[in-house]
């Protein structure tokens with residue numbers, strides 16, 4: 001795959017995708033692009049189609065029209081698992097932990113799915129260390145024995161994020177990573193996402209209604225309205241844009257602190 005990449009290719013890209021759910025056209029020709037090392041926020045009101053766009057990008061749902069490209073390669077018709085193998089990790093909006101397994105076993109299951117190893121045989125060399133590092137990254141080291149179903153909302157979100165990092169992603173698609181997370185933890189998570197982009201060159205796509213935090217860590221923000229891209233720009237430009245103020249943030253947007261990045 002990598003031999004085909006040119007500087008003109010985004011890490012992940014959609015061109016004119018249209019997606020129908022039931023008899024309704026939800027995405028009406030969406031073209032977006034995110035590059036390696038970027039954090040791109042896809043923001044907009046509830047029902048605008050943000051989750052639908054993410055689902056289509058990762059391959060959970062098909063597109064009627066248009067293309068999805070990964071590092072220049074057309075992946076429109078490839079299955080979710082093939083896109084995962086190509087480096088796409090996905091944190092869905094809805095909770096997706098294995099509720100009755102401990103934090104540690106949640107991480108272990110995904111580690112074995114990615115790296116192999118039978119269950120419940122002894123850990124492969126390096127597995128325990130890898131799991132411990134993932135837990136530490138999201139500050140869950142002291143919660144390893146807790147059943148995932150007993151975690152707080154924010155802890156669960158962090159577990160889901162750790163799971164998405166099991167195979168170091170090239171593209172990380174995070175649907176509302178800050179949902180249910182308190183402001184301090186959200187800020188830490190935001191730093192972590194930004195760090196993945198800055199330090200490891202990961203392309204991060206995120207959506208969230210915690211707009212201040214999202215804009216703080218984004219390099220670019222895209223406004224999605226009624227299944228179409230209405231504007232895109234820097235966090236500053238986004239926050240001030242009349243469409244963003246009028247259709248999404250209201251006057252609250254004007255009171256946001258200026259994004260620090």
Ligand SMILES: Nc1ncnc2c1ncn2[C@@H]1O[C@H](COP(=O)(O)OP(=O)(O)OP(=O)(O)O)[C@@H](O)[C@H]1O
Nearest residue numbers: 021022026044045046047048049050051052053093
């Ligand atoms: N499976 C489905 N069947 C029919 N309609 C659907 C389905 N999934 C989503 N929709 C509709 O598609 C539209 C966009 O939904 P989507 O979940 O993508 O919005 P969103 O921008 O992610 O909203 P939120 O900010 O609330 O998460 C909504 O009108 C929703 O009702």
Ligand SMILES: [Mg+2]
Nearest residue numbers: 050051052093
């Ligand atoms: Mg959504």
